[in-house]
Amino acid sequence: MSANIDLVKTSLAQFANGEMEAFLGNLTADCVWKEPAGGQISGTWVGPQAILEGLFMPLAATFDWKHTAVDAIVEANGKVYVMGTEEGRNLKTGKSATTSFTQILEIRDGKLASFEHIFDTHVFQLTEN
């Protein structure tokens, strides 16, 4: 296993276990994190503190979110691609949705330098009502 894939697997496990301090420690100071435009929490955040306050904290207040399956982790062309299925339960309505996702990560000097999250936000919009 490459060091980059090892870092990604470790980071995913930390995130899943709620070990946020350790997870954020794996990000570069200028890490760029992108969430899709159609989502309840969409945008681009730069740096661990902005990612924590702008994305993770609002997400935790809105959805109980988790990966239900990771089908593939592939390193190619200088990036690591994580593909699988994720589930979110809307904390306001209790409704859940599941969709396939891809995360595209770039790694620099042993840390996550960029993270792009691709999934269909439509199914999560349907949990609002």
Add this chain to the structure above:
Amino acid sequence: MSANINTVQAQYDALNTGNTAAFLTTLTEDCVWIEAEGSMVAGTHVGPQGVLDGVLRPLGSAVDLEIRAVEFMDGEDGEVLVSGTYTLTHRGNGRRETTPFTAVKTVRDGRVCRASDAYDTDALNRVFDN
């Protein structure tokens, strides 16, 4: 570039140039083509005719689709992973939206037998907003 990647690249080239006949020749007779739930062509479409009637014709009547496939990677068992961007332009109101995508195409004997992708359908569906 591998033969499987060449096949997938040819499929995108055919789509981008509107060459429907060439596109259909890249599919196996039993090809399974899966579109995300929020898409205007959502569902599982089977075979060249099913993809033509269920995906290409409905899409083509409403929007212009431009696919910019940037990265191609060979996976296991004939899979080709693709990442890039989709751009939709509505033919009526001219609205244009772009979103990133990833796709997994499975190639068998030089043709695509399974296709699925991940992207934000809500971002692209904004072209239908007034």
